[in-house]
Each structure stands twice: as structure tokens, then as C-alpha cells.
Amino acid sequence: MIDDEIEALIAAETTRQAEGLEMIPSENHTSGEVLKALGSRLTDKYSEGYPGMRYYGGCEFVDKVENLARDRAKSLFGVSHANVQAYSGSPANMAVYYALVDPGDTVMGLALYFGGHMTHGLKVNFSGKWFNSVQYQTGRDGYLDYDAMAALVQETKPKLIFVGATAYPRIFDWAKLRSIADTCDAYLIADISHISGLVIAGAHPSPVGFADVITTTTHKTLRGPRGALILCNGNPSNPLKSVERSRENLPTLIDRAIIPGLQGGPHNHQTAAIAVALREASQPAFKEYGKQIVKNAKKLADVLMNKGYQLVTGGTDNHLLLVDLTSKGITGAEAEKALGEAGITVNKNTVPFDPRKPFDPSGIRLGTPALTTRGLKETEMQQVGEWIDYALQAKGQSAKLAAIRDEVVAFTKDYPLPA
Ligand code: DSN
Numbered sequence: 001m002i003d004d005e006i007e008a009l010i011a012a013e014t015t016r017q018a019e020g021l022e023m024i025p026s027e028n029h030t031s032g033e034v035l036k037a038l039g040s041r042l043t044d045k046y047s048e049g050y051p052g053m054r055y056y057g058g059c060e061f062v063d064k065v066e067n068l069a070r071d072r073a074k075s076l077f078g079v080s081h082a083n084v085q086a087y088s089g090s091p092a093n094m095a096v097y098y099a100l101v102d103p104g105d106t107v108m109g110l111a112l113y114f115g116g117h118m119t120h121g122l123k124v125n126f127s128g129k130w131f132n133s134v135q136y137q138t139g140r141d142g143y144l145d146y147d148a149m150a151a152l153v154q155e156t157k158p159k160l161i162f163v164g165a166t167a168y169p170r171i172f173d174w175a176k177l178r179s180i181a182d183t184c185d186a187y188l189i190a191d192i193s194h195i196s197g198l199v200i201a202g203a204h205p206s207p208v209g210f211a212d213v214i215t216t217t218t219h220k221t222l223r224g225p226r227g228a229l230i231l232c233n234g235n236p237s238n239p240l241k242s243v244e245r246s247r248e249n250l251p252t253l254i255d256r257a258i259i260p261g262l263q264g265g266p267h268n269h270q271t272a273a274i275a276v277a278l279r280e281a282s283q284p285a286f287k288e289y290g291k292q293i294v295k296n297a298k299k300l301a302d303v304l305m306n307k308g309y310q311l312v313t314g315g316t317d318n319h320l321l322l323v324d325l326t327s328k329g330i331t332g333a334e335a336e337k338a339l340g341e342a343g344i345t346v347n348k349n350t351v352p353f354d355p356r357k358p359f360d361p362s363g364i365r366l367g368t369p370a371l372t373t374r375g376l377k378e379t380e381m382q383q384v385g386e387w388i389d390y391a392l393q394a395k396g397q398s399a400k401l402a403a404i405r406d407e408v409v410a411f412t413k414d415y416p417l418p419a
Contacts, residue, residue, distance in 0.1 A: 018417050019409045020343040021384060025320035025367020026166065026194060028223045029374065030273075031280060031418045037273035038225050046265045050255060062268045069271050072278035073229050076200055078208050081251035083230040084274055085258050085266040089193050089217035092228035093119040093162070094126065096213050099257035100187050100245060101159050103130045108153065108186070109162035110144070111135040113350045113358065115322070117191065120162040134158060138352045142312035142322070143170060150180045157184045163211070164191025167349050167365050169297075169316035174210035187212045193228075195318055197221025197369070200281050201290020204318060212247060213254065221293060221319055221369045223286075224277025227270045230254050289372060293319045296368040299378040303385030312351050312363070320367040324351045325392075333360040334395055341401035342391035343408035344384075374415040383411070 017029065042062060048055045051063035051070075066084060073082035086092035101107060107127065109120025114137040118125040121133030134156045139145040153161070161181050163172060174190065181188040190207035196216035198204035207214055214231040218224035234250040243249040259266075280286060297316045304323065305311060312322040325335055332348030339346050350356075351363040368376075371384070387404055394400035 014417070019412050020345055021387075021408060021412070022370040023339075023344055023346045023366050023368070023384075025365050025369065026217075026220045027367070028220060028369045029417050030219070030223060030225060030277065033276050033280070034223075034225055034273045037276050038269050040269050040272065042272050043267070043269040045268050047268060048259060048265045050259075062271075065268060065272045065275060066266070069275035069278065072275055072282065073231065076278055076282055077214070077229075077231050078206070079214070079231045080233045081231065081236065081254070083251075083254050083258055084227075084271050085263060086215075086228040086230055087263065087267060087270075088226055089117075089191070089215065089228050090119050091262060092215040092217075092230050093117075093189075093191060095230060095254060095257040095262055096189055096215060097127060097131065097160070098261045099250075099253040100213075101131065104132060105160070106132040106134060106156055106158045107160045107162070108134045108136060108156070108158035110165055110168075111137045112166075113354060114138045114352050115165045115167035116162075117164065117166050117193075120164065120191070138168075140353065142314075142352050144168070144172070146173065146176055146180065150183065153180055153184055153186065158186050160187045160189060162189045162191055163207075164189075164193065164215075166194060167320065167322050169311070169313055169318055169320055169322055171204055171317045172207070174205055174207045178210040190214045191216070193217040194220055194320070196229075197223060197281065197286070198290050198293065198318060201287045201293075203290040203294045213250060218274050218277060221290065222277060222281060223289075223369070223373060224281075225270055225273035227267070227274050229274070230258075292377065293368050293372045295378060296372050296376065296381050297321060299381040300366065300368065300385050303382055304388065307385070307389050309389075319369050320365055322349060322351060322363055322365055324363045326351075326362050328392065330392055330395055331356065331360050332363050335364045335392055338391050338395040338401060339364075339388065341398065342387060342394075342404040344388060344391060371415075373418060374412075376415060380415075 046056045047059045047062045051066050069084040070082045110116030112122045119127050121127045136149040188211045190211035193216045195204045199206045218227040232250040236251040243252045301315045310324045336348045346364045349363045349365040350361040356362050
């Protein structure tokens, strides 16, 4: 039986993506091969446990799938251990807490409203409720304030420090962060969800060798399916023996946190799709892709700054721009709506020290990963910047926004979604 209701909705969403410009920095377009793995019979299979140690029969092929995904992740990032089972980024981060700290322990992370993530210690998230969460932030200039962070670490002595962001346009100084964590022997956790594709491409420094554990979603700049990786170094131990919390035991601690700690059966179709994406990311073309993402973001930053837009930190080193719209007299929510009507999908976002509330903050995030996947380069970024500016000026004027949308739709015909 064909489910015509769902089929129509999938078709409508596909058209929305194809005829619009997806500029949410955490989104991307996967390849047809990734989609094929996601839509496979692997979704039918239960396989709680790890390859060679399952609680179910019939795992001979999903074992191979998971081993391929693990080996590809290890080789691509240069680590000795990879767990590929976390259902997505938040469960991956939860597993890290579960593995390394106890409820009530002091943990630290970048505040959400300064570009961090909910799971890095937001008060209404499990990470802020179950732990004594201390939050660091950026300076007035939008850059991470390493000195203030170091002082806060000295004062509060966290056992674990999350570093990573959802709205930070600059690079992380991993060596400096390691030395800050070492002042209280804290575990340093690098959540590179937004930038893992850039790390692989050599367009952002790698935290390997500095962070104790690295987490990343697989669906952002890495351009895979929704999912996550947890990466570390160390020696896996006999799974039946108990292990102490130590850096040497990180692989065992992480694996046990995922199962039996937090999750049940792995999503094998997702694991296969991650393996496909990791192979794609190991190709020379992916390095070019990652570098082009950054070139495109820098070009868009220049175009918008030349039109008088204020960018947090005055530019970007990565895949995203955080635009403070205060001086333009438009709010983040108004901008998101106007751009949406013009066929450009973005999301409203707080800016550092935002006087406004998160549901209608002062800024928007703009990202180039999805547009770069479709083949847009610096020349096209000029045009995209023009449309963004026209649309923001045309806020509330349906006819003008519809006219921009017509231009966007026509433009996208030359930049199809990946086959
Ligand atoms: N929701 C993701 C983002 O948009 O950045 C973070 O989890």
C-alpha cells in the first residue's frame, strides 16, 4: 500500500529544499548513497551489544557494517577508538557524562546563549539539572574569553569541561584549552558537531591529541545521516571486568555508557549510512569541499559587512556567521520570517550579551555547508548576500519577498540537490 499522505509530504519537503537556500549552519544535504543505506533493510535488525559480542543472533552482517563504520571513523580522525552507536549528538554527550562523572559533580560548558549547546550544562537540560553546572561565556567582542575561563576553572574545579559550539564563528585553540583543563586535571571534551567536516578537511584545527573525548554529530559539515560519533584514545578492556575511571579506560567507559548505560539496540541503517558518509569524507574532494565552505562563509561575511551588517567577532573562520541585527532595526524572529518568505532558510539566534529573549533574539545564524554541497562558490555568495539584504529590507512586504523567492527558485535550478 502506498502511503500517499506521507509520500506527498516527503515530496513537498524535497521541493522546499531544492527550490530554497538552506542556510541553517547545522544542516546539509546528504548523498544518494547515504539515503540508500538509511532506507535499507538494516533498520529491521536488533543487535544490542558490539560486533562479536551481541545479545541477538543473525548479526554477522551488521557486525561487519559497524566494524566498517568504526574503522573508517578511527582512520579519518586519527584515534584508536570510535563508538558509532549514539543515536544523535545529545545522547552522545549524555554518554560522556555518564561515563566520566557522577550526579552532583561540577562540570563546565559554554553557555547556550553565548553560542554553546543545551547539553553543555544548560540549567533546564539534564546536564544542568543532574550536575553542578558552571557556565563560561565569550567576551564582549564575541571571542571565547580564555582568561576568564581559566579563572573560573581555578575557582570551581570542574571534573569535566565541554568545549564546542552551535553559534561560534571562530576557531578553538585546543592547546590552550588543554592547558586550562590540566590546571585541575579535568577531562576535556571537544564537541565538534558543527565543525567535524572542517576538521577532516584541514579547515579547522583538530582536537585530537588535546581533548580526552571528542563527540560529533554526523549530519552537519560531515554531511552524513543524523547520528553521532564518540572518539577517544586508550585501550579497550575485557568487557566483563569492571574498570576504573581513567584516561586509559576511556574506550571501555564510553562503550559501556552507551550500552548498557543509556541505549538499547543500535540503529544499523544509520550506522551503515554513517559508514558511507565517512568513506565520502575520506576522498580528496571532501577536503576541497570543507575548504570551500569556509571560503564561502568568509565571502558572505564580507558582502554583508560591506552592506553595514554587524557580525559577531567581525567575521568568521568557519562555516557560520552570527549576525547581530540590532543596528538594522529588525529582530531575529522578523529576519527569519522575512528570509523564509524569500526562500532562504535561516534561524534566529541570540548574540553574546543579548538583551532580547531566545524566542525573538537580536541575531540570526547563517551557514554555508548546504549551499557549498550544491556547488555554490564565492561568486554566488555575492548574489546570496544581495538577496539576504533585499529580503531584510523588504520585511513585511509580501510582494517584494515573493519576487525574491521567484529569483531564488529560478537560481536553484542550476544547483540541484545531490543525486
Ligand atoms: N540543533 C543543533 C544546531 O542547530 O546547532 C545543535 O544541536
